[in-house]
Amino acid sequence: KNEVEQSPQNLTAQEGEFITINCSYSVGISALHWLQQHPGGGIVSLFMLSSGKKKHGRLIATINIQEKHSSLHITASHPRDSAVYICAVRTGNQFYFGTGTSLTVIP
Amino acid sequence: KAGVTQTPRYLIKTRGQQVTLSCSPISGHRSVSWYQQTPGQGLQFLFEYFSETQRNKGNFPGRFSGRQFSNSRSEMNVSTLELGDSALYLCASAMESRDTQYFGPGTRLTVL
Secondary structure (H helix, E strand, C coil): CCCEEEECCEEEEECCCCEEEEEEECCCCCEEEEEEECCCCCEEEEEEECCEEEEECCEEEEEECCCCEEEEEECCCCHHHCEEEEEEEECCCCEEECCCEEEEEEC | CCCCEEECCEEEECCCCCEEEEEECCCCCCEEEEEEEECCCEEEEEEEEECCEEEEECCCCCCEEEEECCCCCEEEEECCCCHHHCEEEEEEEECCCCCCCEECCCEEEEEC
């Protein structure tokens, strides 16, 4: 049983499309993280949130604590957004990761 | 500010050997966490250190150990290497445990 489930696993979009990646979790959390990993391995933390909604440029992250669900939205997608997006949750003393969503944005 | 650095970047070992990986956090960061990433298991949490103390540990055998020095630099050690230990090992630093983490480029370990 996975503590964190992401969907979809793979996503292909045309440049300019609005993209949504979903994350559901089954444990009580203190924070949820969205990470971006480009080919080659480098990971960047996009958002850390424990409630509500955060926005950074074209990226928006939301979380519903009652439903144990979070979404990552990318508006006006661009080929440089092509990467693996990983949802991670922190419980009191553990981190659990989703398997990632591989996004390809076609020009 | 310099980012998180990890050394070495690539490493090849044989079964039964041991290995030590190093992580230098961003200046001023006191929290260092280690993660293992494999194609089969994805990202998994290894352990977290804060001010030289291990705060949390993931579900890994005792062959995996780590430590943090007074300058916040951290090392992790894997003894008696197994083929399944081949992975990308990532470290991340943060000001405090609950802050945004900044990841290093990783050390890619291959066990033959």
